[in-house]
Amino acid sequence: MSTPALQLADASVTFVDRANPAARYTAVQGVSLTVGAGEFVSVVGPTGCGKSTLLNLAAGLLAPSTGTVQVFGQPLQGINARAGYMFQAESLMPWRSALGNVMAGLEFRGVPPAEARAQAEDWLRRVGLGAFGDRYPHQMSGGMRKRTSLAQTLVLDPDIILMDEPFSALDIQTRQLMENEVLALWQAKKKAVLFITHDLDEAIAMSDRVVVMSAGPASRPIGEFAIDLERPRDVAEVRTTPAFIALHNAIWAVLRDEVLKGYQQQLQVK
Known part of the structure; x- marks a missing residue:
């Protein structure tokens, strides 16, 4: 085993x-x-x-x-x-855009800015927010904030x-969409x-x-x-x-x- x-x-x-x-x-x-x-x-x-x-x-x-x-x-x-940890409570930094929030963990790990930006943009696209990288948390719906949090966790490629x-x-409708998105991403990465x-x-x-x-x-x-x-x-x-x-x-x-x-x-x- x-x-x-x-x-x-x-x-x-x-x-x-x-x-x-x-x-x-x-x-x-x-x-x-x-x-x-x-x-x-x-x-x-x-x-x-x-x-x-x-x-x-x-x-x-x-x-x-x-x-x-x-x-x-x-x-x-x-x-x-x-491990990557996705919390129940809001974990986005309000002064950062969606793109900035997803980039943050990579930046803290010392990933060069251009590479961090490219990876963050890729994950925003994967969670359906490719066109919303410049939005700040207060400009996003609850579902969009959750998608951003998901990208923020998965961009670090945790095991x-x-x-x-x-x-x-x-x-309930947004929840089911998010559940299916998580399953699709999990199925791809396992x-x-x-x-x-x-x-x-x-x-x-x-x-x-x-x-x-x-x-x-x-x-x-x-x-x-x-x-x-x-x-x-x-x-x-x-x-x-x-x-x-x-x-x-x-x-x-x-x-x-x-x-x-x-x-x-x-x-x-x-």
Whole structure:
């Protein structure tokens, strides 16, 4: 078997309140998770189950309290230089145009300006924004900003793509267009993807595997499902197939109780 692109082994993250060291919160506990090279893996679970914590472990933004994180067989130390991270929140610099935003990462890496510009223009074309490079974020729609963020991530040609609910703020039509664009780009490049989402339909439509997390605290994987739907896929059309509906029912049977637990915990906090 080939070495996984990303591997979490018995990883846990416990946060300690510096003002009160006795106050501890374990977000995830005993998580073992792999993403193969070229594999698209989604993680679903209730609010507060530590999905973003897992992504931050994979990015090297957090170190595990226990357990290990490996990238292509090597222990991860510090920031994961082989990963690109597409955030849920807006990550564009408002004072830079779309072209300037996509060029930024290349410039920070020391790529000569002319080469950085050519690569950025190429990726803007790939995401359908070839004619909008001079637009600033406030001049773009939500979908255009997401396309720019996608180009900003992919222009660096990362081996691993980390995505934290990147389309949750979009309307359903724009969201489905973006999902299909991501799948088309992924199909061409076959990078490893770890995708975080609350939307079970989205997870099934896009992924090779779906991992279900338990309600927090001390969240852990409680189910893993292979998504054997034929590729390439259209995310809207595949939702109507019997195979998709069967997968949705099977995963929801595991996820439903955890969502209810998470909801009850939120009510108690309020």
